[in-house]
Amino acid sequence: MKPDITFFGESLPDAFSERLTRHDRHRVDLVVVIGTSLRVAPVSEVVPFLPPNVPQLYISRTPVGHVNFDIDLLGDCDVVVAELCRRAGWDLRHEMIPEGQVVKVRTVEGYPSRHVFTQVEPPVEGEKPGKKSEGGGGGGGSGGGENGEGEKKKHRDSKDADDEEAEKKEG
Secondary structure (H helix, E strand, C coil): CCCCCCHHHHHHHHHHHHHHHCCCCCCCCEEEEECCCCCCCCCCHHHHHHCCCCCEEEEEEECCCCCCCEEEEECCCHHHHHHHHHCCCCCCCCCHHHHEEEEEEEEECCEEEEEEEEECCCCCCCCCCCCCCCCCCCCCCCCCCCCCHHHHHHHHCCCCCHHHHHHHHCC
């Protein structure tokens, strides 16, 4: 017996399109897309299909170039979500969130709605001290247009109280 899932290459049930076009499209308040490149149709076509007044957030390691989101939040998804919850004042406890996690957030130069989240405390396993994994290349986002790999090196610090606090703990 086949489980109630759709495998790669299979069509989605007709109910998916019907529900989206007749019901959900007009009721959605916010779209949050997490951890996908949005390369496979028809799911990749959902975001552009929604009305332009619906805020759209994209959370993933790298930006996409074929869909423009209002805000790109780049980094490991668990790090980004944990930091959003912390800033919202929510006490999120999960085995993927290390005790004492400190996250640095910076805005990508030339892309005011693209933000890179980097865990600075505790150090990420497998990374050399001083080396931080950062997204930022690629295109997409409301900054628009394709962006070369050199963008990774051109980050502008968006200092806020949290960034300054993280730096004090580092030093």
